[in-house]
Amino acid sequence: MYLPDHFGEARTDELLALIAAYPLGALVVNGPDGLDANHLPFLVDEASGGAKLLAHVARSNPVWEQAADGTQVLIIFRADDAYISPNWYPSKHESHRQVPTWNYRVVHVHGRLHVRDDERFVRGVVARLTRTHERRAESPKPWKMSESPREFTDQMIANIVGIEVEIDRLVGKWKLSQNKEARDRSSAADELEARGEDGIAGAMRETTGGDR
Numbered sequence: 001m002y003l004p005d006h007f008g009e010a011r012t013d014e015l016l017a018l019i020a021a022y023p024l025g026a027l028v029v030n031g032p033d034g035l036d037a038n039h040l041p042f043l044v045d046e047a048s049g050g051a052k053l054l055a056h057v058a059r060s061n062p063v064w065e066q067a068a069d070g071t072q073v074l075i076i077f078r079a080d081d082a083y084i085s086p087n088w089y090p091s092k093h094e095s096h097r098q099v100p101t102w103n104y105r106v107v108h109v110h111g112r113l114h115v116r117d118d119e120r121f122v123r124g125v126v127a128r129l130t131r132t133h134e135r136r137a138e139s140p141k142p143w144k145m146s147e148s149p150r151e152f153t154d155q156m157i158a159n160i161v162g163i164e165v166e167i168d169r170l171v172g173k174w175k176l177s178q179n180k181e182a183r184d185r186s187s188a189a190d191e192l193e194a195r196g197e198d199g200i201a202g203a204m205r206e207t208t209g210g211d212r
Helices: 012-021 118-137 150-158 182-194 198-206
Strands: 024-031 034-041 052-058 073-084 100-115 160-175
Touching: 012 073, 012 100, 024 052, 024 100, 024 182, 034 052, 052 118, 100 198, 118 150, 118 160, 150 160, 160 198, 182 198
Parallel strands: none
Antiparallel strands: 024 034, 024 073, 052 160, 073 100, 100 160
16 A cells, blocks of 8 residues: 555554444455455454454355465455545635545555354354444344344354454554645535535544644
């Protein structure tokens, strides 16, 4: 990933926080048929201190059989993104020396894939994913696995395979107009908020500009 210094984000806690907030990652594997991507919701494994990501795939998905244990993989996580018009920069109307761009935040996870085809591991991952996202859904009565008949749950668990990724390296890119004047960043954030794009606007306001 092309990463100018002023867009780099190296704080591990911030990178893991983005993964937790936007957990649907693109798992990229170089398999027997070339590059392949699977889109999976991941969990940051708290027991490992954030050194691992956990997920599961359908047993019918060939990725878990085609990827050898310890295979190097890339997982891409993306937060809010938005088009930025040069018309939103006050400086554009003075010098006409601005161009369109696109702002975004992404985290690339480089790691090693391990298949965990055991019932206890898979059941634990499913339970944690369920608790996490039922809580985020703010349901007055969160759904629990125990609500389904045991034989049904057992069959569903048998149809999936666990995935564990040991994290070797995290690379973060926060492209949020840090290379622009403070007034231009603020004005662009105002425009995004007016369009209901509060996530990316808020991220822009949190930046300080310049090298980080």
